[in-house]
Amino acid sequence: MAKSGKGRHRRGRQHIPVGAPPGTLIADPLAHPTHLRLTLIAPDRHHSIDHATMADIVGNRDKWPVIWLDCAGLADVALIEEIGRQFGLHPLALEDVVNSGQRPKVEFFDDYVFVALRVPDQASLLHYEQISIFFGEKFVITFQDQPGDPFDPIRRHVATEGPNRLRERKADYLAYALIDAVVDSYFTPIEMLSDKIEKVEESILDGTHKKPMQDLHGLRREIMGLKGILWPLRDALAALIRNDDPFVMRETKIFLNDTLDHAMRMIELVEIQRDTLTGLIEVHLSLAQARTNDVISLLTIVSTIFIPLTFLVGVWGMNFDPDLSPWNMPELRSYYGYPAALLFMISIAAALFGLFKWKKWL
Known part of the structure; x- marks a missing residue:
């Protein structure tokens, strides 16, 4: 059988010089001995x-x-x-x-x-x-x-x-x-x-x-x-x-x-x-496209969950002073305001997660 590629040199096609008579034989420089x-x-x-x-x-x-x-x-x-x-x-x-x-x-x-x-x-x-x-x-x-x-x-x-x-x-x-x-x-x-x-x-x-x-x-x-x-x-x-x-x-x-x-x-x-x-x-x-779509879907769902949470954090993070007016976020003085806010945001995230599972998006 023909040998494996290991240890073999590759011979290219030997081109005949332009103008050489037909039937001219020119040996490849890498040719094996006859x-x-x-x-x-x-x-x-x-x-x-x-x-x-x-x-x-x-x-x-x-x-x-x-x-x-x-x-x-x-x-x-x-x-x-x-x-x-x-x-x-x-x-x-x-x-x-x-x-x-x-x-x-x-x-x-x-x-x-x-x-x-x-x-x-x-x-x-x-x-x-x-x-x-x-x-x-x-x-x-x-x-x-x-x-x-x-x-x-x-x-x-x-x-x-x-x-x-x-x-x-x-x-x-x-x-x-x-x-x-x-x-x-x-x-x-x-x-x-x-x-x-x-x-x-x-x-x-x-x-x-x-x-x-x-x-x-x-x-x-x-x-x-x-x-x-x-x-x-x-x-x-x-x-x-x-x-x-x-x-x-x-x-x-x-x-x-x-x-x-x-x-x-x-x-x-x-x-x-x-x-x-x-x-x-x-x-x-x-499969590659499907994996990409799965990643994009997961990232979209994560982003969707964090959008309302980010909104709430942004609203409560504004520097209003409740002493100036009862309209300037009086809830900032609430004794349980921080845990209540966290619980509220967790509830929103859980509700969205349940909605996505019900829709079979996850």
Whole structure:
């Protein structure tokens, strides 16, 4: 599987200088060193050469029914160009290999098919690695940005003793198996994304989430990134199935249909997640508005209770002298005036509180 984001450097798309001829290959300064692994496949045997050289490739190409060349790391553009010359790969296709960041697509040539795919980072759906696959009648070539891929189950299957469909069939079936492994690598991060959404949903409804909008927008970015990859992936698989290339067998297209179904199911899951996330954003905003309204209502009720009390305190706090006139607040001389005033104000506050409870405003 693709590696987690920890300890990885991020590669940006390498831009070709203005005026450079089409098909110019320029290595990314941060590209990983190029490493070749050659897998030789026949119905009754197989052989793998790690750290393969061009001499290994040229010397074994015509001796085996199917060869699989895996190129990890794109720093050595001279070696990549030499591979292209040996297998007749178009320079523009090789340019798409080196300039990673391509949207999933499929291109058909006279003797081979070029498929560009993206593998998700298992730790975050914000980062993807490009995997490019070329396959013809007797060869499969895979290019990837760096070591680590979802192809280990395929390698183990090739090495399995006894009847083996990967060894018995042609290169198109091996290419299908690799494409299917890339597509299936999305299931785990999509399930992890669903778990994240469920946890955020629970915390929002419980009122325990401290920064819900930050997490919701982060999840939204991951979902939008997934949508931007899965829809082109679906189109590429559909084009691969519809095309009538002679080296893509009819039986292989049946298996590719199953891979297309997987892609469609993932699109449906992502659409459901997007709708759920949209609903959560609306719920969060509604809850925030409701909490704000509750606070405003409480403050309004408190203010309403204290308005008459403040009025009474203001009236009794005026500096009138009852000796000058019987109209100048004679109650100021009352022996029990202070406790009577407090009792009167408490009675008003209690009456208002009872009224609010009766009206169900509290």
